[in-house]
Amino acid sequence: MLKNFLKITLRNLFKNKLYSAINILGLSIGIVCSILIWLWVTDELSFDKFLPKYKRLSQVWVHATFDGKINTWQSIPLPTYEAMKTAHSSVVNSVVTGWGGERLLTVEDTRLIKPGYYVSEEFLEMFEYPLIVGDPAVVLDDPYSIVISQSLAQTLFQNESPLGKVIRFEDQVNLNVTGILKDVPGNSSFEFDFLVPWKQREMLSEWVVRNKTNWGNYSFQVFVELDDESKKKEVDQVISTMLAENGEDDMPRELFLHPLERWRLHSNFINGVTKEGRNDHVRLFSVIAIFILVIACINFMNLATARSERRAREVGIRKSLGSTRKYLILQFIGESLIISIISFTLAILMAELVLPAYNNLVDKQLFIDYLSYDFWLIGFGMILLTGILSGSYPAFYLSSFRPVETLKGTIKVGKGATSPRKVLVVIQFGFSILLLVSTVVIFRQIELVKDRDLGYDQSNLISVDYSDELAENYDLLKTQLLQSGAVEAVTRSNSRITSINSNNFLSWPGKPDNLKVIFTTISTEYDYTKTMGIKVLHGRDFSKEFTTDTSSIVINKAALELIGLEDPIGTTLDLWGEKRQLIGVVDDVIMGSPYQAVKPMFMIVNPDWINAITVRLKNNGALNQNLKTVEAIFDKYNPAYPFDYQFADVEFQRKFDTINMTQRLATIFSFLAIFITGLGLFGLASFTAEQRTKEIGIRKVLGASIVSLIALMSKDFSKLVLIGFLISTPFTWYLLDQYLERYPIRVDVQFWVFPVVGLIALVFSLLIVGNQAGRVARANPARSLRDE
Template sequence: MLKNYIRVTVRNLFKNSVYSFINITGLAVGIVCCILILLWVNDEVSYDKFLPKYNKLAQVWINAEFDGKINSWTSVPLPTYEAMKTADTKIKNSCVTGWGSSHLLTLGEKRITNDGYWVSEEFLEMFEFPMAYGDPSTVLDEPSSIVLTESFAKSLFGDEDPLDKIIRLDDEADVKVTGILKDVPSNSSFEFEYLIPWKLREQLNPWVRENKDNWGNNSFQVFIELDQSDDLMTIENNVKDMLVEHSEPGFMRYLFLHPVEKWRLYSNFENGVATGGRSDYVQLFTVIALLIIAIACINFMNLATARSERRAREVGIRKSVGSGRGQLIAQFIGESVFISLISYVVAILLSLLLLPFYNNLVEKELFIDFTSPLFWIFTAIVILVTGIISGSYPAFYLSSFRPAKVLKGKVTLGKNASTPRQVLVILQFGVSIILIIGTIVIIQQIKMAKDRALGYDQEKLISIDKTGELSDNYDALKTELLQSGAVAGVTVSNSKITSISSNNFLGWPGKPDDLNVIFTTITTEYDYCQTMGIEVLMGRDFSKDFKSDTAAIIINKAGLDLMGLEDPIGTQLDLWGSKRELIGVVDNVLMGSVYSEVKPLFMIIDDWGGSITVRLSGDIQNSLATVKSIFEKHNPAYPFEYDFVDVDYQKKFTTINMTSRLANLFAILTIFITGLGLFGLAAYTAEQRTKEIGIRKVLGASVGGLIQLMSYDFSKLVIISFLLSSPLAWYLLNSYLERYPLRTEIMWWIFPLTGLIALIFAIAIVSTQALKAATANPVKSLRNE
């Protein structure tokens, strides 16, 4: 019996090769989309799961009440690190880390800058990153030690044994290699090539030592290890008030614990509550994957039921010789599972072929793990579920034919026989229309953000980290750069103009006592506005002509709007317990999120500078060569490395650009699958109406009229689909855009435009088959009448 079923299945596949190709191709493309999306989804949800103590680790966050709401952030005071060890007996351990930064490592003539972390000695005991050599409980005990990853050790030492070798760190301290870590997995929240002891940072940086007992400086990352994973809420309740006694009057801060399993997916907080993050994209693309494979299954159902007449006699004969309905259902579902198997094999081959391109698109290193049991479980589920879903309706439909009727002649399908197919076509086009509208709206959202006024001029602007001897040699460096003619301006600040590294409170006359607003803080020197191209709206910029400017302050327009000062210049503002004279108001500068309003900002002259910004003049390549030679002269230990500010700014669009690219890709593939199914259905419809078309031609119908006649039914389905899917698309996109404080409007014209595109697409496909039928010789089609 099984052998007979297989023979019949293979025979039908070859006999109806065009429809078999459409079914297999449609399912294969649908499965490819599903595989690629789920590879991305699996990578996202697998972040940090390689950590042995995954369920027992958490980061200490702060909820602070200001700006009329609860704000959440990851930086906490340094004393929190030690305080956590004794705050609750259920806290097994705690550690403190930096934020990840680039350092210079020198070995002989070899100089390499790469990213690493300052970490306290408990870090490896808590996180247990797999080690190739060394004891995690002791490798970071000595201040003058360093732990390297295997690949980084290879780049420094080649095949030589790196253990106990001496490396020069930032040209100011010698460190000894005490351990080698296996390379950090790509799905890790921590990305580093080496770890340096926190004790060494305390020795080298007076600022860190000064903040060991300072509860007012939120600049550090602190993590804890729980005794049991279910203790999180209990511990949080016990430690949340730790900062209350150290808070400023009217400014309340509370600690809370953010578990490691939520770091990647739930990083967005609104009014103190986690509201999502990358989890939104995971959910979005999971739904898209399911919809795409559902559309592929719909194609199979449509073509199988549409061609039911061709197999009606087969059903009748099998029933007349004793086959039960259950056997027929098993046969037809078995056929669809077989087609699903072939499609899956094709899909795997296509996925392997497309993975390099896809990895480049999503900026990951995804791969199909054929050794994983989960892969084979997934394979079985996809083949069986896809096959059963695709074949269920045709199987039950075909097996319901009565043998007495079908063996007398053609089976009568009834006037409502095409209704299920029409419903499925409407569903297909509905999904396609939603994806097209979504893609257009996402593109508009990106355009809106990119069209925002920056408040400064990015042209020929580069940023360089202030490293090594640049702090001591900055004045001489700046003078020589300006004299060289290769630059139009030089300045130093505590952060790049594309990011915010510091926030502080500021007081002003008339400020309500219960109003606490946090200001973006820029510490700089005299030529900041000139170099950046920032417009001074009121008053003046900092100037060396005024010695008092070292105690002056400048705010931006957002800050002025908040304060509501009618005559601001000369106003005394309160900063850190002292008065500063307001000397200028500058235009708003977009430094933070491109989807948020520019925050109030103040600038002061102070030496927190970590970033040097240079505006080049003349030919960029020649100017860079000159700037490089001058930097290497004043900072010979460090290689000259820089970033173009406009390139740095574009990184702000990484996530939404990725979303847009994926949405575009899968919208196109969805339309392709839908079009493939529509092509098969149109071809079959044209085949079924061959004699009708022949009669109409004999009676004088034109080719154009016949094409219009055949296109009408499908056009009606597309219009219905558009009317049903448009409100749903509007609702879903409104919900999606709510995550952005600044968002584009969903323009009304997008909907009719998308409907028109879908209609033209459907008519174009149907017309190819209609034209073929309409131009056929009517003599051949009517020969048997």
């Protein structure tokens, strides 16, 4: 029986090579898209789940109500670290960390800049990143210890045992290797190659020590471990008043726990509630995967029902010989499942071929784990889903034929199945139009943001991380850079032009007592606007010629509009209880998210609060030579550090990584969806043309032109595309409008996009249908009519 079943299935596949190839290729592409999207979605959903205490770990965040809304952030006062330990009986432990960053590690002649964190001694006990060597309870107890990753240990010490070896840290202190970590997986929220004790940071930074009892400086990260994740709400209630109890009562502020399991996908807060974030992208691509798979399945159903007339006699003979309807249904669904198995196998091969390029596109290291139970479970489910979904309707439809009618040849099942086929084609084109319009709108959103006036000149602008040696030699460094002929201007500041490292409150004359506004804060010295290419709108920038500039302040245009001063220069502003004279107003600069409006900003002079040096290279066509000149000068005054720089334009483009990835993937999958739809349409049009061969022959004999015949056969398909367009348009507009709500700076979903995309879909379908119709219309009518 099984042998007979397989023989019939294979016979039908080879007998109808074209339609079999269309079905298998369409399903294969649909399954490939689903596999690739599934790999990406699975990776996103897997973040941090390898940590044993995944559900019991949280970060302490802040809700603060001001400026008419609830503002949320993750930087909190340092005393929270110790206070959390005794805040509630369910709090097992707490840990404080720095924000991570690139640090210099030196072993003899080897100098490396690697990412790492300052962490308190509880870190490895709480997060339990696996150690190859060392006890997590003690490896970070000694201030002069360091824990490094396995790959870093191999790089620094080759095959020697790294334990007890000395690493020079930031050219400031020698640290002893006390532990070796397994390399941190790519699906970790923390990415690091080394850990240094928080106690060492206290020894290196007097500022940190000063803030151990300061509840007013929100500059630190604190994490907690609970004994039971269900106790989170109880802990939230207890810690919510902690800031107010310690003097932070100038506005409503609440501490709360943000669980580790929500960090990756749910860390975007709007008015105190998690909204959007990466979870939207997970949902978006999951839906796209479903759409594409459904489109591929529709192809199979359409072609199977269209070809049903040719199998009607087979059904009649089988029924007359005693086959039951149940057996016939199993036969047809079995054939569909075999096609699904073949398609799935081919899809795996195709997925392996495109994975390297796909990984480069999504910036991940995804792979198909053939030993994974989940993979085979999903694969088996996909085969069943596509097989049963694709084969169910044809199976039930074909098995319903009456043997007498089919054997007499009086049934015309191909025409009887046209209504369901039309519905399926409408659905296909509806999905395809939705994906194409989405691609166009997302592209326009990207272009809108990229075309915004940045407020500064990115060209030939590089930044270099600050160090103690650079601080000591800054004046000499700056002088020699300007004299080198390779540099136009130099400045230093607390953050690069492409990022915001600090926000503070500012008071001005006439400010309402209940109004609190966060200002972006830039600590700099001289030549900031000159170096960055920022336009000074009123007054002047800081200058060495004015000794009072250390107590002056410069604001941006957005701040001026907020403050509402008609004649701002000379106004006295209040910052941290100190009076500062306003000396200048500069143009707005996009430093943070390019999707947000520019925030109010102020600049002050503070040479002790510096994190980066920015250099504008001369635009003389000798970029590489200028970089070599600058490198030689930095090596002279900062010899312990390798010359590591970042171009401002490159750093800025990284802000678009997520939406660029979304747009590229949406484009690729949209065109694949159209391609699959086109395959199905090609097969359906080819079959329809074959069915109407004699009709076309008669019309041609009676004088019909080839153009009129092509138009006749294309008319029905054109109607289906137009119906799909009309149904899809309002649904697509609503979904895109909801998606774009996350962006304060956004495009409108303009009406013209829909008819343009609809016209493209129509032309695409007409080319396919017209090609098949033309083939039949050009044929010699004598051949089609010779049997009449």
